[in-house]
Amino acid sequence: MSEFPVVSTGENVTRQVLSDHPDLMVVAFRFAAEGAVGALHHHPHIQSTYVKSGRFRFTIGDEQREVGPGDSFVVSTEVTHGCVCLEPGTLVDCFTPRRDDFL
Template sequence: MFFFYKDSRQERAGEGVARRVLAHGGKLMCVQVSFEQGAIGPMHSHPHEQLTWVRSGVFLFTIGKEQREVRAGDSLYKQPNIPHGCVCLESGVLIDLFTPQREDFL
């Protein structure tokens, strides 16, 4: 029921991208993803619902056929199986919530 940042481990999730599972349980998961400027989150899709909160930085996000620039404080919703990805315009951190959990991240 308690997850401490100091106990979590960061792993590489791409060139200039690092992922850290912050908490998980039941059908919900919280993940921090850190991006260096210029790093790319390639287009992909998955069967999970996903909410993203931009903690810091500036990103160009594509969700389906729509593309928007987002920055600190903005949020995004990705429905299951919709293609999405991003380019980091200014280094930053995203906080992702998934339901159900991403078993492939554990």
Template sequence: MAETPIKQFPAVDAGGGVMRKVVADSAELMVVEFHFSEGGEGSLHSHPHVQSTYVQSGRFKFTIEGESFEIGPGDSFVIPSNATHGCLALEKGTLIDTFTPRRDDFL
């Protein structure tokens, strides 16, 4: 039986009360866990990648292109390429983000 091509990536301190861990990647797609402490912040930024976000746990206030909304466990949405976005953890929680193509800056 062939071995599964599972790579292990270290958790990285992304700053602002956020830990980042790449879960899986290929040139076309990347899955990343973001663990936020309460009050942790993903500062406003943009990137050319399309991003989907799934809330595994916690509550967050997201801002995309100047529009803000709150989300909680089970919520999911897509952030378009180059859209300015960021979030604030209203309580401790985890986001599962996918990016296409892969975020080479996370490797």
């Protein structure tokens, strides 16, 4: 179990830092209901996302894609991205460097 708290990031969405180092951070985002939203945003970090469970429709830049268990992808720095939950589940994101705003 992670020593980091579970933090609400929106209706039916939470995040929990699983591990961190100044160069890398692993974070679980849990979506509890269909229609829950990971709001569009961008940041200077490179992000990789692994779909542990559930189904999601992602917007990455000008592209939309639907992803499910076992899928993964990378979001480059400053690219606007976000998602809508199609089936409840968990995303595991890695960020480099660490997202200090999550600590």
